[in-house]
Amino acid sequence: MSSKPIEIGIVFFPGMTQLDVTGPFEVLARLPNARVHLLWKRIEPVISDVGLPVMPTTTFADCPDLDVFCIGGGPGMVSMMDDEEVISFVRAKGGSARYVTSVCAGSLILGAAGLITGYKSACHWLMRDMLSFFGAIGVDDRVVVDGNRISGGGVTAGIDFGLLVAAKLCGEDVAKRIQLFIEYQPEPPFNLTVQNAPPALLKEIRANSAGWLRLRQEAVDRAASKLGASDTAPV
């Protein structure tokens, strides 16, 4: 086992929130003996929701069996949940991975692939309620571990998530050294969390997000409906 690399796959998709996955990447790519595959259908620039172009390294077709499968969120998830090629890939390579993981609303894509039915999961606070449509249990924690399902909350939670996964894969000593190296001793400039924020502010943010939240809910509805159908059909 010592010479066999740890195979880590992170899905890149158009319209993803890049920090969901570049945070964990920065941590996991520093593990000894790890190979991180940045996965997409083709090797072509993938543009994030707010304009960062990143390049995949491995096509879906060339993806090896994985120790860790990870997917993030972002507005592009609406298309991803409707995309049979993506969902089939998530189901196959995610479902067979030693750790099935997500950051932010990537948990909803795992949900659409039927991978977290009955599991507890984290999600971005604005979309956590949607997990129930896939039979998953939304939990308001920064990182949620349920069996071999590991999920991070919104966007920056990917760093906390990555360090926890690093500890599971290579031990706490390795993870601690990475935490020190990336100086993860954060000092958010504002004392403002989803838990302590004025309710009126959260309400306003929800109202301003209503348009894109509706699009995601509709995609969740479609995916949940398909999932129900496929539960009774041969896979």
Add this chain to the structure above:
Amino acid sequence: MSSKPIEIGIVFFPGMTQLDVTGPFEVLARLPNARVHLLWKRIEPVISDVGLPVMPTTTFADCPDLDVFCIGGGPGMVSMMDDEEVISFVRAKGGSARYVTSVCAGSLILGAAGLITGYKSACHWLMRDMLSFFGAIGVDDRVVVDGNRISGGGVTAGIDFGLLVAAKLCGEDVAKRIQLFIEYQPEPPFNLTVQNAPPALLKEIRANSAGWLRLRQEAVDRAASKLGASDTAPV
């Protein structure tokens, strides 16, 4: 002023630590009316120190005058500090920006361009001492503001840095909403900081890093020597 976009330039270079700049990018690209330019000599994939390929969006030649100039660190900085094209670009577009900024050891590249002489600056903890070779004053803070010079500490400090810059550019209300949206309410898994870590552990990390730290010190020495010479020569 209201319709003129805020022009933000972030340098991409081979061998950079991608999270140094993808953290701030995630924050700053969400500002209303901001245009973020990902800058490199050419439009070609730029591979980070641990293997993330990212694509620049704007060549050095096409870079507009900037409101914010930002550069990060990573092992590639050794080549960057020796590269006259890069240093001239940093001096020109950084020196004329409204805010001259860095994350992690990017402050040493600003130093090599003569842009922080006499200024207080943050830096990755393993390289903070090197700032003095450029006449800058290393400060052990997460984010350091000195006039229009704003610098973040190591790697993940770029997120704290980004939120502070966001507040300066667009006000605290905007920055606070971004902090909530990216759920920046971190919970590092280990209670371990550069300040509270066992001295023996920090010493061991320094010893293990001695090889690459020496390469960076040598690059700093060469750059400081050139800077001294250019101080007396016409620019």
